[in-house]
Amino acid sequence: MKKKFLENQTGYSGKVQSLWGVPVMLIENAFSLKPAELEIIKNLEFDNCDDENNLVKTSIKKQLFNETIELADVRDQINHYACKFIDEIICVDNEFEMVQSWVTKTRPGEEHPPHTHQGAIFSVVYYVDSEESEFRFVFQQNFLTKGFNFEYNIKNHNIFNSQDVVYKPRTGDILIAPGYVLHKAKNLGTRDKYVIGANYFIRGDVGNYENITIVKNI
Secondary structure: OOHHHHHHOOOOOOOOOOOOOOOOEEOOOOOOHHHHHHHHHHHHOEEOOOOOOOOOOOEOOEEEHOOOOOHHHHHHHHHHHHHHHHHHHHOOEEEEEEEEEEEEEEEEOOEEEOOOOOOOOOOEEEEEEEOOEEEEEEEEOOOOOOOOOOOOOOOOOOOOOOOOOOEEEOOEEEEEEEEEOEEEEOOOOOOEEEEEEEEEEEEEOEEOOOOOOOOOOO
């Protein structure tokens, strides 16, 4: 019976949908920095991340755009693409605001360990100077691993059976994704890599008063 069932499925051509997908937006060559802006970013003070095993350095300024008015145009460009993500991808009519911004510096060969952006509904990464890099999303559970974490022999990787999805952004690119998605990054180039990170959160009241679901976000 099992063999007959499999034979009956051969050549089956049905419509397959990915339900409740994770939105990731890549904008290639979104905008370029002015020489003065690039100089400001590279001359920022940097410190090691909290994790002693993480060699990646982050700017001491964790509210970069609030503390550096000379980068106002850069902030506006990043906000522009964040708005496109809100309006065209997630399609909600709520207001969002940038709640934190910083610069990450990664030396050649160094890797930013797997992490999420806690407290962010979505995050934007702008590649200030990235000769060659790898941004890897790590899905902790997919169709094959949810419930039963076996080792499968994958014939062709796709969105249903893959646990890693790799992007290779370059200077000027923007990557936008939900803050909860686990990810890591590695500098594959021969010079220091600089990226700007920005976290976004919802602004104002959320929910419905009549349904007793309202949350006041001041």
